[in-house]
Amino acid sequence: MLKKRIIPKFLLSDGRLVKGVRFHENFREAGNPVTTAKVYDSYGVDELIFLDIQATLKSQATMVDVIERAARDIFMPFTAGGGVRSHADVNRLLRAGADKVSVNTAAVERPHFVKEAARSFGDQCITVAIDYRRRPDGTHRVWTHGGHRETDLDPLEWALRMQDASCGEILLCSIDRDGTMEGYDLDMIAKASEALEVPVIASSGAGSLDDCADALNAGASAIAIASLFLFTDHSPIKVRSALFSRGLNVRASTSSRN
Amino acid sequence: MGNVRSVYNALDALGQDAVVTADPKEIANSDRVILPGVGAFGDAMDNLRQRGLIEVLSREVLQEKKPFLGICLGMQLLAMSSTEHGEHPGLGWFDASVVRFGLPKNGYKVPHMGWNDITPRLDHPLLRGLKEGQFVFYFVHSFHVTCRNPADVAASCDYGYPFTAAVARDNIFATQFHPEKSQDNGLQVLRNFAEWRP
Amino acid sequence: MRYCTNCIYPETQDTIMFDAQGTCSVCQQIEFRDENIDWTERRKELDALVAQYRGRGQYDCIVPFSGGKDSTFQAWYVVKELGLRPLLVRFDHWFYRPLVHENNTRTLKILGVEMLNFTPNWHVVRELMLESLTRRGDFCWHCHTGVYAYPMQVAIRYDTPLIIWGESLAEYMSFYSYDEMEEVDEKRFNRAMNLGMTADDMYEFLGGRVERRDLLPFTYPDRKDLMRIKCRSVCLGSYIKWDTKKNVEIIKRELGWEGQPVEGIPPQYDYEKVECMMQGVRDYLKFIKRGFGRTNHLANIDIRNKRMSREEGWEMAQEYDGKRPASLDFFLDFLQISEEEFLELAMKHQVSPHEHKIEFVKDGAPLPDMNQWDRTLIEKPVGPPRDKKGKVKTYI
Numbered sequence: 022m023l024k025k026r027i028i029p030k031f032l033l034s035d036g037r038l039v040k041g042v043r044f045h046e047n048f049r050e051a052g053n054p055v056t057t058a059k060v061y062d063s064y065g066v067d068e069l070i071f072l073d074i075q076a077t078l079k080s081q082a083t084m085v086d087v088i089e090r091a092a093r094d095i096f097m098p099f100t101a102g103g104g105v106r107s108h109a110d111v112n113r114l115l116r117a118g119a120d121k122v123s124v125n126t127a128a129v130e131r132p133h134f135v136k137e138a139a140r141s142f143g144d145q146c147i148t149v150a151i152d153y154r155r156r157p158d159g160t161h162r163v164w165t166h167g168g169h170r171e172t173d174l175d176p177l178e179w180a181l182r183m184q185d186a187s188c189g190e191i192l193l194c195s196i197d198r199d200g201t202m203e204g205y206d207l208d209m210i211a212k213a214s215e216a217l218e219v220p221v222i223a224s225s226g227a228g229s230l231d232d233c234a235d236a237l238n239a240g241a242s243a244i245a246i247a248s249l250f251l252f253t254d255h256s257p258i259k260v261r262s263a264l265f266s267r268g269l270n271v272r273a274s275t276s277s278r279n
Numbered sequence: 280m281g282n283v284r285s286v287y288n289a290l291d292a293l294g295q296d297a298v299v300t301a302d303p304k305e306i307a308n309s310d311r312v313i314l315p316g317v318g319a320f321g322d323a324m325d326n327l328r329q330r331g332l333i334e335v336l337s338r339e340v341l342q343e344k345k346p347f348l349g350i351c352l353g354m355q356l357l358a359m360s361s362t363e364h365g366e367h368p369g370l371g372w373f374d375a376s377v378v379r380f381g382l383p384k385n386g387y388k389v390p391h392m393g394w395n396d397i398t399p400r401l402d403h404p405l406l407r408g409l410k411e412g413q414f415v416f417y418f419v420h421s422f423h424v425t426c427r428n429p430a431d432v433a434a435s436c437d438y439g440y441p442f443t444a445a446v447a448r449d450n451i452f453a454t455q456f457h458p459e460k461s462q463d464n465g466l467q468v469l470r471n472f473a474e475w476r477p
Numbered sequence: 478m479r480y481c482t483n484c485i486y487p488e489t490q491d492t493i494m495f496d497a498q499g500t501c502s503v504c505q506q507i508e509f510r511d512e513n514i515d516w517t518e519r520r521k522e523l524d525a526l527v528a529q530y531r532g533r534g535q536y537d538c539i540v541p542f543s544g545g546k547d548s549t550f551q552a553w554y555v556v557k558e559l560g561l562r563p564l565l566v567r568f569d570h571w572f573y574r575p576l577v578h579e580n581n582t583r584t585l586k587i588l589g590v591e592m593l594n595f596t597p598n599w600h601v602v603r604e605l606m607l608e609s610l611t612r613r614g615d616f617c618w619h620c621h622t623g624v625y626a627y628p629m630q631v632a633i634r635y636d637t638p639l640i641i642w643g644e645s646l647a648e649y650m651s652f653y654s655y656d657e658m659e660e661v662d663e664k665r666f667n668r669a670m671n672l673g674m675t676a677d678d679m680y681e682f683l684g685g686r687v688e689r690r691d692l693l694p695f696t697y698p699d700r701k702d703l704m705r706i707k708c709r710s711v712c713l714g715s716y717i718k719w720d721t722k723k724n725v726e727i728i729k730r731e732l733g734w735e736g737q738p739v740e741g742i743p744p745q746y747d748y749e750k751v752e753c754m755m756q757g758v759r760d761y762l763k764f765i766k767r768g769f770g771r772t773n774h775l776a777n778i779d780i781r782n783k784r785m786s787r788e789e790g791w792e793m794a795q796e797y798d799g800k801r802p803a804s805l806d807f808f809l810d811f812l813q814i815s816e817e818e819f820l821e822l823a824m825k826h827q828v829s830p831h832e833h834k835i836e837f838v839k840d841g842a843p844l845p846d847m848n849q850w851d852r853t854l855i856e857k858p859v860g861p862p863r864d865k866k867g868k869v870k871t872y873i
Contacts, residue, residue, distance in 0.1 A: 024394045037681055049872055052678030063667035067394055096289050098417055098460045118284045143318045145390045145419045189390055220388040229829040242388055252872040254613045254826050259491050266495040272394045274412045
């Protein structure tokens with residue numbers, strides 16, 4: 022049976038891993054991206070996500086270097102993104118060794134970007150990252166530019182449009198919950214998983230083993246985790262063995278092969 | 280492309296001497312051939328045709344019997360045809376077709392993306408060295424191969440219904456999953472391929 | 478909290494999984510060890526392995542050695558049973574108790590072996606302990622990385638490709654299973670030893686308080702260097718059936734090895750972790766985070782080996798686990814933090830669903846040798862500059 026995926030999500034800034042809260046607050050050092058990638062490969066996580074949160078020309082070059090070095094040592098799937106604006110950007114990351122490229126702002130600004138990229142590079146390899154916030158009236162809006170600009174798009178409608186544009190999966194990030202470790206946005210995860218045919222990666226808010234189980238039970242195909250791995254003693258092996266014991270279908274065995 | 284580089288990196292880590300090439304002469308001079316396809320079926324066939332690779336692959340694999348490994352699209356291309364973005368003929372090495380997953384909406388996402396168990400149908404040298412519980416590999420695809428000859432199926436996988444996860448015949452082996460992205464289990468398949476004397 | 482139905486491991490134990498009957502994966506591994514492995518065959522495999530290395534260089538193999546019960550047994554077995562000439566490599570984590578030196582003196586004299594001792598810089602060690610405690614609620618990073626990385630560096634330096642470690646991790650945890658031959662390599666180092674933090678990470682975390690070269694003793698060597706010497710790094714416990722109690726009898730008899738009291742465990746286990754001053758603090762932290770301590774672990778070994786009932790084990794753990802160790806005072810002095818800060822850090826790292834009840838904690842008795850422990854205080858502050866209240870920084 023297809024396993025639910027556990028995916029560490031790593032943010033890069035100046036070539037180092039960092040992690041903040043709600044995208045802009047309380048950034049903390051989180052280590053060296055290449056050696057950390059090796060560590061998480063050893064843990065047998067299912068995939069990795071690397072996002073460049075600076076999205077400058079220089080930081081994109083650093084990202085390519087990180088991906089190239091990581092790809093020499095780890096033999097597992099990973100997604101790269103952050104500031105991807107053109108086909109050349111997609112191509113560069115794929116050539117460096119990424120399997121999937123995550124796109125956010127460019128997809129909003131240029132309606133055909135995802136469709137064309139999917140056509141050129143394959144249907145599966147474009148992941149659309151949707152960063153969203155809840156408004157006081159209870160509706161939600163998609164934000165772009167690393168959580169700096171609000172759009173008038175509803176995240177669910179936007180996700181459906183991106184599915185029609187042949188994206189491979191949706192990475193759903195709640196800016197309000199990001200880094201808070203107070204639990205995933207289960208309502209949105211359930212609605213998106215129900216509405217979409219493509220897989221949904223739930224991101225933002227994992228703070229306990231139960232949170233992880235809840236997001237998967239809400240319908241997510243995968244959970245992305247950052248703070249829980251980076252700042253606590255919950256290794257991915259702990260998370261997936263706990264999920265297994267809770268009856269979830271994750272890739273777990275006592276063999277070091279997984 | 281991503282997975283060409285990854286296949287190369289994995290072989291390098293296993294201490295194998297590999298080259299990435301589209302040059303018929305280099306393919307003719309090699310001891311074994313891996314075809315890791317990426318992108319859409321029709322484009323990939325056009326590329327093989329334009330670069331003159333169909334003849335060299337047929338000669339080296341079907342006549343010279345060099346060990347051959349196809350990965351993902353590199354397996355699908357061995358079929359007679361695919362319906363991805365229109366009807367396209369394939370290499371036709373296997374009596375098989377490539378179709379999109381036809382699945383009920385509830386619970387089954389397409390693409391089939393992530394780690395899934397395979398069930399070996401043959402005791403094949405490329406699947407040796409793996410124990411029970413280790414036949415778990417990484418998949419990412421929306422189309423899958425349907426074999427008309429059950430004897431060609433080396434392994435199957437279940438996603439809503441059983442589909443072909445690997446095909447094999449003589450010196451040919453091909454996988455829908457990505458051994459180069461399947462950590463130790465995948466590296467074992469690549470190591471087996473590097474040592475395979477069909 | 479959910480517990481194994483066979484032993485008394487709770488669900489907060491890292492790595493374990495429960496099957497449909499509620500039995501934990503470690504109990505299943507031990508059943509596999511006892512019923513499915515042909516240990517005579519495994520021992521033959523060991524003989525065949527070591528035959529390739531005997532007499533090849535200055536040393537036949539390296540035995541990473543602390544002087545505790547397991548590594549003393551390894552050294553004895555390698556010399557007396559396998560007839561090898563080992564180099565013992567000892568990484569001094571700074572907390573060896575006085576008795577260890579006496580034991581080691583006897584062991585080295587009787588066995589007639591050479592030993593290399595390495596002591597890292599105490600200033601660097603303190604920084605690593607505080608950073609590791611802050612990030613993971615576990616201060617042992619410097620020890621667990623040094624103990625597993627440094628002997629590999631020595632293997633390269635002395636061109637001695639065979640390294641023989643002790644028991645398999647499958648004996649106590651589910652990082653590995655008994656049906657595989659566990660290689661003590663970088664994957665295992667990353668998976669089970671370094672708390673998910675490499676020396677490269679630590680260098681960045683410490684923000685210039687140490688130099689990169691200060692961290693070399695804790696850095697796993699390059700894969701290519703290990704490939705060049707064709708390194709094999711194996712567990713003795715993959716080849717011989719591990720029985721701690723029997724091993725302890727052997728080293729007591731053959732090497733005059735002695736045990737001593739340890740904080741938080743019953744006196745009859747006077748062989749368990751006798752080497753480390755900070756064992757009590759480590760186990761206390763584990764209790765705060767995960768709700769069980771070392772007596773739980775010891776009871777489980779006896780339950781799985783059918784020497785104790787589950788009920789007896791439960792009662793024993795209730796009595797001994799979770800006391801505030803007297804050694805905590807030493808620890809707080811070393812790291813220049815208050816008990817409140819220590820507890821705050823520990824509580825932030827609790828693993829759900831465990832909830833620590835601090836009001837029920839009783840004081841543990843001091844150890845008889847504590848008056849011999851070094852208390853040298855150094856003026857140099859540890860950690861990053863603190864906030865106005867002088868508190869250490871936390872990450873969550």
